[in-house]
Amino acid sequence: MYRCNDTNPNFAARYSHIFLIFNINLMNDKIRLRFAPSPTGALHIGGVRTALYNYLFTQKMGGTLILRIEDTDQTRYVPGAEAYILESLRWLGMEFDEGPGIGGDFGPYRQSERKSLYGKYAQNLIDSGNAYYAFDTAEELTAMREAYESRKETFRYDGITRQELNNSLTLSAEEVKTKLENGDPYTIRLKVPRDEEVVINDIVRGEVVFRTNELDDKVMLKGDGMPTYHLANIVDDHLMKISHVVRGEEWLPSTAHHVLLYRFLGWEDTMPQFAHLPLILKPSPDSYITKENKVALAERLVDEFFNKNEEIDQSYRSDALAFLSQIFQDKKNVVSKLKISKKDDDNKRALKVFLKSNLSGKLSKRDGDRLGFPVFPLSWVGETKEDSFKGFREFGFMPQAMLNFLAFLGWNPGTEQEIFSLPEMVDAFSLDRIGKAGARFDFDKAKWFNQQYLIQSDNATLVELLKPMVKEKNYEVTDEYLTAAVGMMKERVNTLPEIIETGYYFFEPVKEYEEKMIHKKWNPDRKTALLDLKEQLENLPDYQAEKLEASTKTYLEANGLSFGDVFPFYRIALSGTTKGPALFEMMEALGKAEVEKRLLTAFPAFDEVFATKTNS
RNA sequence: GUUCCUGUGGACAAAUUGGUUAAGUCGUUGCUCUUUCACAGCAAAGAUUGCGGGUUCGAGCCCCGUCAGGAAUACCA
Known part of the structure; x- marks a missing residue:
């Protein structure tokens, strides 16, 4: 019977004071971890999380983190993948001590x-x-x-x-x-x-x-x-003096072979300790199958099915579609209906196998595409459109938010704190608080994390991140103006690009007026008052939020009007919608001239909208 | 099929290691604040801890059985 050594992972840390007394410093040169991805494509979210845990543990223990490229399969090698991995890790802010392009005493760091x-x-x-x-x-x-x-x-x-x-x-x-x-x-x-x-x-x-x-x-x-x-893997881990192997659960079944190898090679006494991380699972079907998308989703799956199984005749298509819509009826038990039964013919069998692997289990790159969320840190441009994916960065996520989200997929600090900077995470991290059960990917939670980071970030930082997107849209604005817009929008969105998407009206004229309120409340006779007020505001010495507000109040009181009589129309005129930032702040940011322009084009438009309603 | 892993509200999860009323966060709903939306704050709904036995004064936690889900089963990693 072979036993791997079972010392406590935190042994060195826990008893470091004892080592200190004896003037033996085991910590620094003992703890060596590696992240060893394969350059077969983009680094997916599971890999990122593995990298993160490796990083956190090494930092915590004052150890050394190694990047090793496992490119032993020449047939699956994808050019650009290694660069992608490096860039992803850099974007996320995880630094490595040794690796290709970094150096170190145990190189080379590419297995090829x-x-x-x-x-x-x-x-x-x-x-x-x-x-x-x-x-x-x-x-x-x-x-x-x-x-x-x-x-x-x-x-x-x-x-x-x-x-x-x-x-x-x-x-x-x-x-x-x-x-x-x-x-x-x-x-x-x-x-x-x-x-x-x-x-x-x-x-x-x-x-x-x-x-x-x-x-x-x-x-x-x-x-x-x-x-x-x-x-x-075993040879390199040994030669590179790896102390802990932190990797995905998919490796657990072959770990026995690895232990055997350590023994046969005579390295059992220095064998690293293993920590197998729970898998990141797809969202459950019943969370994403909705009335609205189930037809499209079924069609998409069938398309992919025929793409993958070219030998199956297209005439099977309608049967496949029918089967899918049938199992989508009761979305709670989708997976159990995918069991293969004896009466299934070959086509049905193939379909079930395909659906099972695509509707349950490990999160895959396809899922993101299909379900509309990112599965990779950065966008990846593959040879075909099907092999190209939009990343977290391009979705507008901040790297720290992504890491924070990922850290909690399979680990938690045991406290109630949820928002962690990277150093805080290092401090709180420990391998024994990693859970065993697979963690389900939840995009809502990811968005929430990002929003928290957005709110927490200072406007200047966000402005810098936003500038490239602003430039791409050919918006010409000053930093000062952008800062104001960001300040107003950031707590109303989940991701960065949404600031200029839903808040487009800060950068260009209103495209469309929300009609509901106009139909309900617009009164052409009110125009005189609104224009009156506009003029009064324009005559203020400075066009500034608090002054505008005070002046408006005075005007409304004097004329027996309420906020509700005026605000919605100003708001729609300026932004096209009744939702959004505080009105007077928006006015200040847009400036006197722009506000005047928008009000003057909006009111006749309101009349027109209103007229279509009375006519119909 | 076989081996291994895992089951705590819809999702992520905590539970001082066997101790009484099963935390918290996301999501959902409502209230407060607010000209609106969002943020923030408060509150509600949602759990016989997969199921069945057993041990014990006491079980989410230990034991046995069972079911379900997942992973692996390549000259891929």
């Missing part, structure tokens, strides 16, 4: 550049009898898997099946030698022992036990000479 390193360890495994050469081709294995599947069984390359397969365990030494000398393609597979238990002591999950008989003989070295994730 470390290729020559791994063969030696694979050979070690062979030499110690813990791995073997496998000559089965990918095609043979695929065929085998299909054959098993047709019998409703699952093929696994393991301690049983390897005895029947084409490898150095079944072939004679002579045959193996010949094959190797001939340059026949081969992989090196881990020889998982029989009848043992591997015990993992996970920081967030506690003790997890795997029986080796359930484990497959994973490939360590691929046919192209590249290591798989499993080998490269």
Whole structure:
């Protein structure tokens, strides 16, 4: 039975005073974490959260944070992905101590550049009898898997099946030698022992036990000479002296293999501690299926289904649509209706499998697109439109708000504080307050966080962030004016761009007047009073909010009018809507001339709107 | 199918480690403030802690069973 070391993650921190007494400083060079993304596309929200937790823990412990690029799969390599990852992390304000482009004593930090390193360890495994050469081709294995599947069984390359397969365990030494000398393609597979238990002591999950008989003989070295994730990861973590592995829960099932590897390579005593993070889940179907969108959503899903399964005939389309609208009827039980039953034909089966993976489970990049929220920190432009996504930044989120939101997906400080600056978060963070259950992505909450940050930020900062967007729209305004507009709008929106979208009237003439109020209350005879008031205000020595308000009050009292008689029409004239910032502040910001212009164009327009109502 | 993980109001979650009345936040609804919207403040609705047993004076927490959801099951990471 193999046990990973089970020291407390906070051990060094907790007892640092003792180490200090003995003048041993374990903290700084002991705690080393790594964030190890794969450059196969944009870094999604789950990866960002993993990076965050790695960052928080290292900062908290005064450790070292390493960025390692895991690009061992050449077929999935996407140019630009690494740059995207770097830029995302920079935007979010997470700094790394070592990594590509940063430097460090343990480089190189791209696995493709470390290729020559791994063969030696694979050979070690062979030499110690813990791995073997496998000559089965990918095609043979695929065929085998299909054959098993047709019998409703699952093929696994393991301690049983390897005895029947084409490898150095079944072939004679002579045959193996010949094959190797001939340059026949081969992989090196881990020889998982029989009848043992591997015990993992996970920081967030506690003790997890795997029986080796359930484990497959994973490939360590691929046919192209590249290591798989499993080998490269363990070798690099060891060579880079990683102390804690904080990664997503999807890795938990293969952790047993990793523990085995540490042991076979003789590194078990320095094996890092594992912390497997809960997954970030899609919003549940019943939260986003509405009367309004369910038809569009169904069509979209069916489109994607046919896109993905080109072999299925289009004639199945109406059936698929019908099925979807049927399961959307009762949105509470969508997932349970996706169970495959015996009477389902192949099409139905394929459809159900597709829907299940798209309506439940891990949050995926498609979801964002489909449901209208971002899943990536920054926009990503892929080769096709389908592979391009809008990021949190482009949605108008502030990096700190995104981090704050993400931090709470799977962790909480145990206090009632919700808004944390990055340093505060570092201070409050600990691995043992990470939860075990999957956390559901909730865009409403994300927006709330962003709004809190918007309100909290000073106007000057927001103005700087807004300037590029203002420029893009070709609005010509002074900083002073923008500052005023931002001050009035920021607590009325969730994201930055909304300031100039819903508050467009600060930058250009009103596009449309809200008709309801005009129909209800507009009285052409009132115009004289409104114009009267306008003139009185224009004659004030300074066109300033408080003065305007005082003067208006006087006027209304003198003429027996109420606020309600006047305000809505001024408001609609200036902004097109009855919602929005305080009227007099808006007037001050817009300025005397602009206000006059807008009032004079609005009143005749109101008459017209009013006339259409009386006519109809 | 198999292995592993996880179940606390609609969502995120707390619960001093077995202690009595199950926090708080988002969302929803209402009230206050306000010319409107928003912000802020206050309040309400919403939970037999997935379900069934057991242990115990006492169970969200421990044990057994069961159901549901998720992950993994590639020469991907």
